[in-house]
Amino acid sequence: MVPLGHYLILSAILFATGTLGVFLRRNVITMLLSIEVMLNAVNLAFIAFGRTIGSADGQVIMFFVVTVAAAEAAVGLALVIALFRHRETLNPDTFTSLKW
Amino acid sequence: MATDLLLFYLFGGVAVLASLLVVLRRNPMHSVLLLIVSFAALAALYITLGSPFAAVIQIIIYAGAIMVLFLFVVMLLNAHKEDEDLAAAPKGAAGPLRAGALLGVVLAVELVWALVKAGGTRDGALAAGASPDVTALGDVRELGRLLFTDYAFAFEVTSILIIVAMVGAVVLAKREI
Numbered sequence: 001m002v003p004l005g006h007y008l009i010l011s012a013i014l015f016a017t018g019t020l021g022v023f024l025r026r027n028v029i030t031m032l033l034s035i036e037v038m039l040n041a042v043n044l045a046f047i048a049f050g051r052t053i054g055s056a057d058g059q060v061i062m063f064f065v066v067t068v069a070a071a072e073a074a075v076g077l078a079l080v081i082a083l084f085r086h087r088e089t090l091n092p093d094t095f096t097s098l099k100w
Numbered sequence: 101m102a103t104d105l106l107l108f109y110l111f112g113g114v115a116v117l118a119s120l121l122v123v124l125r126r127n128p129m130h131s132v133l134l135l136i137v138s139f140a141a142l143a144a145l146y147i148t149l150g151s152p153f154a155a156v157i158q159i160i161i162y163a164g165a166i167m168v169l170f171l172f173v174v175m176l177l178n179a180h181k182e183d184e185d186l187a188a189a190p191k192g193a194a195g196p197l198r199a200g201a202l203l204g205v206v207l208a209v210e211l212v213w214a215l216v217k218a219g220g221t222r223d224g225a226l227a228a229g230a231s232p233d234v235t236a237l238g239d240v241r242e243l244g245r246l247l248f249t250d251y252a253f254a255f256e257v258t259s260i261l262i263i264v265a266m267v268g269a270v271v272l273a274k275r276e277i
Contacts, residue, residue, distance in 0.1 A: 002108045002148070008215045010112045010145075014119055016208030021123035023200025029128045029174060033135055036166070037119050040142055043154075051149045056239070059154045060246050066161050067258050071265030073166045077173045078272035084177050085275075 007048035014041035028083065028090045032076045039069045107148050115141035128179050132170045139163045153240050 014037060021034025043062045050058020080090065087094055118138035122131045139162045146155040247255050 002104050005215060006108060006112075007145075007149070009212050010108075010116070012211030012215055013116055013208055016204055016211060017116070017119045017123055019207055020201060020204030023204055024123065024197060027128060027179070029170065029177075029179060030123075030131050033122055033128075033131050033170065036135060036162075037122060037138065040139065040162075043158075044142060044145065047146055047149050047151050047154055051151070056243050056246055059151050059243055060251050062151075062154050063157060063247070064251075064254060064258060066157055067262065070161060070166055071261050073169055074265045074269040075272065077169060078269035080173060081177070081273045090177065090179055 004048055004052045008045060011041045011045040011048070014038075014044065017041075026091050026093060028080050028092055029077075031092070032073065032080070035076075036069060036073070039065055104148065108145070111141045111144040111148070114138075115145070128174045129171075132167055132174060135170075136163045136167050139167070150238050152238050153243055 018034045018036075018038030018041060021037065022031050025031050025034065043065055046058040046061050046065070048058075050056065050061075083095060084090060115138050118134045118141065121134045122138065125131050125134065139158055143155040143158040143163075146152070146158060
């Protein structure tokens, strides 16, 4: 059986990759994708912990995280469409009308 | 024993590589398709963790529903060629970009360091304290019982969340209501 630490380190690497994507990309869609990568890293950690303590709770929480991710994707993509309709671009640097 | 580790490194490597490419590719279409590869590798890891239900959820909902939604939007907005205007971005953007990359790397190192540091003590204790019954974990009946008893309230709140998200998406994306 693979030790828990291996899964946690993999989860950390995936989470950092997602963070990197949010920082680096200049495209709203790719930033949303990076958030999905981060959510998946968290899911992996939950399931690895659940396996280690021998409880199914990890899987239940993963189920809820997937639901929240679906809702987030739906609202986020609707926002992207609304923004694109107004500005004809996906570059977040151009959405500055709320900047003070 | 060795096959377990081998499978972990195989699918873990695929997941990390695909996720890195998701972040680094310029074309959002490639990013979406590579993210599906990453999800598939993670689903395989869930199976090695004795959670076939989580693996199936991952494939059907994530790779199936959510990624199709993303693909739809990428095609709808015709956004295949991102960052054409990156060159036209303000000159000061390079500094924050480098700082962001640095922050991401620091986060990765910090997380791995903390986990390795804690792993020596807690991993052993966790593994010794509980005897993981892997066959029971994969039992979908047990999962359903948990969802509708211990987590019944959270489950019902989830349905409200989905309705709110649905109405919100329609309101936001519609031209005029």
